[in-house]
Amino acid sequence: MTTDLDVGVTLGPCVLVVDQQVVARYADAADDHNPIHFDDEVARALGLPGAIAHGMISGALIGRLLAAELGPQWVRHGRLRLKFVRPVELGSTVVARGWVTSTEPLSVELRAETADGVLAITGSAMLEM
Amino acid sequence: MTRIRQDWDQMRVGQTFGPFGYVVRPEVVESLRSAIGDEELVEVDGEAVAPAMLLTFPFLQLIEAKYEPPPGVIHAGQEFDLYAPVRVGAVLTCTGTITDMSRRRNRRYYSVASEAVDDRGVLVARSRTTAVYPEVDLRSRDY
Numbered sequence: 001m002t003t004d005l006d007v008g009v010t011l012g013p014c015v016l017v018v019d020q021q022v023v024a025r026y027a028d029a030a031d032d033h034n035p036i037h038f039d040d041e042v043a044r045a046l047g048l049p050g051a052i053a054h055g056m057i058s059g060a061l062i063g064r065l066l067a068a069e070l071g072p073q074w075v076r077h078g079r080l081r082l083k084f085v086r087p088v089e090l091g092s093t094v095v096a097r098g099w100v101t102s103t104e105p106l107s108v109e110l111r112a113e114t115a116d117g118v119l120a121i122t123g124s125a126m127l128e129m
Numbered sequence: 130m131t132r133i134r135q136d137w138d139q140m141r142v143g144q145t146f147g148p149f150g151y152v153v154r155p156e157v158v159e160s161l162r163s164a165i166g167d168e169e170l171v172e173v174d175g176e177a178v179a180p181a182m183l184l185t186f187p188f189l190q191l192i193e194a195k196y197e198p199p200p201g202v203i204h205a206g207q208e209f210d211l212y213a214p215v216r217v218g219a220v221l222t223c224t225g226t227i228t229d230m231s232r233r234r235n236r237r238y239y240s241v242a243s244e245a246v247d248d249r250g251v252l253v254a255r256s257r258t259t260a261v262y263p264e265v266d267l268r269s270r271d272y
Contacts, residue, residue, distance in 0.1 A: 046200070060161065063165075
């Protein structure tokens, strides 16, 4: 682990500008070409404000944060719960942070929000040893 | 395998998916790392590994191998229980089951519980994916 993880310690932030290039690269990796991520007209027809990023782009940013802070124990004992609250519009800057809420077991509250203050994801992580 | 058009009315709790084989290809790992700017945990115990969140890919493809989804399925929740690193080059065998279908605040939700076992027989992860099924089916429209 890279930080002394006492209660109240903040993890991150991890920051990512979610532009079209990021969405295209993620879509190719995931083989997920849902038109709501590329086509404003389709997205609007479904009640969205326009094309939105894949929710798990922000989720993967949280994964990056946890890997950085928790190290190899994360991939062996990690428990992650994410709720996608609001979609992230293309061009947004997403900031992922965590707060240690318990040390035994190690538990972290998580948030990913845009630089404009739109809450995209809430969640929690735990190391279950 | 011929895919079935995914329709809410034909989905059932208890319906199963897989086994679905997924190779953790280096170029996919690199593409994910590049998209997210993720240079963490590149190796564990001397072996190249993928970001754990790559597991979303086979768990969604597991469903889409059977069903052709309508445009606009939206990810509402994601849970992971991680047990082992996702080795680059590993072949994951994934299975899943629909565990919940419900309507809340005029939206249709479904959840799929999945697991992935690697080619060494190691349980890599369990997952629960919750998605919102679109109220409007755009498949009959031209865009």
